[in-house]
Amino acid sequence: MSHGPSGEPAGSAINSVHLLIVGIVGGLIGIYLTPFVPVVGPIFPALGAVLAIIWGADAIRRVASYGLGTGVPSIAYMVLAIAIIGTLAGLGIVSLPVLKGFSMIAPVLALIFSMIIGLLIAVIAKKIVGMKIPILERCTLEISGAASLSILGFSVALSGSFVYTDILTTVVAPGFIGLFFIMNTMAIQHPYNACLGPNEDQVRTLKCAVSTGFLSMTITGILAMVIMGLPGFAITIIGLIGWIISFRSFVKASYADAASVKWAGLWPKVEE
């Protein structure tokens, strides 16, 4: 049932390449739709960010199944920092006079810059630090891309455009970039970190990823509600509905896969 170069201990029911395509295409379409759709435009980048978070959570799952242990949150922390640098560099570079007229490629540049920095750091981690994880480069590259799209998606949802100066005034100057850094770290690393164990299951982990993604979208929506009004309200409502559905399905899956579900009493006697 394993498709593609997924981590050895972690079998996967959903192909990692499909998740990669959904993450990149969904994230970018969401960001690019924003300026063209009146009023409710900011909903799309927020949804794109949720897709990117799901992709990132799957990539974390693949790399962490090589026994990262406490490194699960650490790699997400590191990669989100990479993504913020890459994203701001990608958005900022198109404001150079040389690149005048290329402002539309800014989100793609942000994604590419983040992935290049991610790849460089993975190569350093493997060649110089000496980490022995076979798929480290590919996964760090993927998580960097997912982190970049999630940061950019929520930032565009908050500012309503992907113009560098708008992002600087609405997201970076008031400090929301700090919130996105830590909130997306949590959303991307939590699903695998929360579900790991010998009986971890990809579908259940990804259900958790959908729920953390929508929860982050809801928080972004609450902020956008105060800043922009109606579009923020729509983001909050869609985020909440998505979260309720995904959280319910995660709880149901957990109930179904648990050894037993009890509301009282002691554990069963087992042979040691």
Added chain:
Amino acid sequence: MDPVTLGVVALMGAAATIAGAAEDAESNIGSQSNPNSQVQLAPQMGHLHRMINKAISGEPVAYGTWCGIAGSIAFVLISPNFGINLLPIIAIAIGSVIATFVHSIYTITSHMGRIVGQSQFEQPLFMDVLTQSLGPIAGHGFITTFCIVGMSYLMIIPLNGTPLHIFPLPLLGVIWGITLGAIGSSTGDVHYGAESEYQTFKFGGGTPVAIQGDIVTKAPIGAKNSIDVGNFCTKFGGPLTGFCFGAVIFLSFWITVVFGIIGGLISGAIIIILLIIMNERLENFARNRFGPYEED
């Protein structure tokens, strides 16, 4: 020296102390951080349990997130730029309530995920363990988040024209949340209840790999639960974490308020040297008094 600024710094120190104590209690009840790996390993060692398994990354990332969410929501409600202009204390409370909601959701998903992830060892998913621990976790989490964001807000009020810190509230929330999580993890974990989970082993030997997961799962009556660990740790771990974080906050602002920038740097260096000497003396005293650790 300005007495009003000094009073605000003292208030920040008090808020930080409460935040530290509440954070340690919360993370111990949830067996977050260091205790978590022991609870995680217990079923594989044949010890089924009724403990909560709150595996939400490390405490720094977790508290950075809760305080960042609360700080951002409080910021948009307080800031005159967005036209709501709510009373700061109410805005901080609203932000903290939403952050506590997120905290509770993450608690539920991590407990359910981790327990179900070990279903081959017949570990049951105890839902009553989750519901009984969720109240104390959310309550202490709210107190912590409220105090941290409140303290961060005190830093950005322009006292006599200049605020103590120039960063915006959301960023300060994230940074102080991470700092508190790091202190709760390093100071609090020393007293966290390795003693409580490992009371069958001799004190002072640490937790060698051979006994990891070999935890006590029974109480004097019935099963040991996570609230027991919380009660055990509030005696030393909580107050000590609070004292540590309160001292960090108070001293780091007090030195510049009282002695100015240059004098503050010098007195800061003197305080660090004094602390190093005190730590060295304390450790020597403890080793001589309770005997050296044996190597085996």
